[in-house]
Amino acid sequence: QKEVEQNSGPLSVPEGAIASLNCTYSDRGSQSFFWYRQYSGKSPELIMFIYSNGDKEDGRFTAQLNKASQYVSLLIRDSQPSDSATYLCAVLSGNTPLVFGKGTRLSVIA
Amino acid sequence: NAGVTQTPKFQVLKTGQSMTLQCAQDMNHNSMYWYRQDPGMGLRLIYYSASEGTTDKGEVPNGYNVSRLNKREFSLRLESAAPSQTSVYFCASSHLTGGQPQHFGDGTRLSIL
Numbered sequence: 506q507k508e509v510e511q512n513s514g515p516l517s518v519p520e521g522a523i524a525s526l527n528c529t530y531s532d533r534g535s536q537s538f539f540w541y542r543q544y545s546g547k548s549p550e551l552i553m554f555i556y557s558n559g560d561k562e563d564g565r566f567t568a569q570l571n572k573a574s575q576y577v578s579l580l581i582r583d584s585q586p587s588d589s590a591t592y593l594c595a596v597l598s599g600n601t602p603l604v605f606g607k608g609t610r611l612s613v614i615a
Numbered sequence: 616n617a618g619v620t621q622t623p624k625f626q627v628l629k630t631g632q633s634m635t636l637q638c639a640q641d642m643n644h645n646s647m648y649w650y651r652q653d654p655g656m657g658l659r660l661i662y663y664s665a666s667e668g669t670t671d672k673g674e675v676p677n678g679y680n681v682s683r684l685n686k687r688e689f690s691l692r693l694e695s696a697a698p699s700q701t702s703v704y705f706c707a708s709s710h711l712t713g714g715q716p717q718h719f720g721d722g723t724r725l726s727i728l
Contacts, residue, residue, distance in 0.1 A: 548721055607656060
């Protein structure tokens with residue numbers, strides 16, 4: 506059973522700080538990694554993906570991947586109250602469907 | 616531009632009743648998915664269709680059936696609803712064959728009494 510682990514939170518950060526969300530995965534052969542944001546009562550939306558080791562930046566968001574340590578993280582710089590949501594990590598391995606973590610709830614305090 | 620449309624948005628059933636959740640996408644996507652989301656459990660894949668004419672079981676397929684009616688539509692059927700199937704159901708689609716879901720519908724909140 507391929508597993509994706511996330512701390513459920515809540516992770517509370519003050520407005521303007523950096524929020525760091527972490528995810529570990531069990532399948533060393535995993536190839537692609539995704540972050541989804543889900544506001545309360547809404548559907549998930551894809552916000553970032555990363556395939557290669559290192560960092561990938563998109564605006565205030567940075568995804569970091571370390572395949573040797575089997576973890577992927579999402580950094581949110583200059584956090585805003587509108588970033589308060591649950592962030593879902595998901596991992597794709599070969600031809601098997603995407604496996605989601607249970608999500609980390611982020612709360613940005615104004 | 617509707618994206619992924621799910622109907623109904625809310626439904627209450629009695630144990631043993633049957634119903635079909637409808638999903639349609641207007642993006643000409645190849646892959647479509649059905650997920651359920653329970654508190655503290657994340658998203659769990661029920662069934663998916665990597666392309667028109669194919670369907671495959673996901674992590675939690677028991678108690679469900681699906682039909683990929685055409686490229687646009689992918690329905691989920693509960694033949695005999697059970698309280699354990701109370702959940703929020705999301706349909707999703709992707710232009711990639713078997714890839715990650717890119718667009719989600721708004722969800723169907725299903726309660727089974």
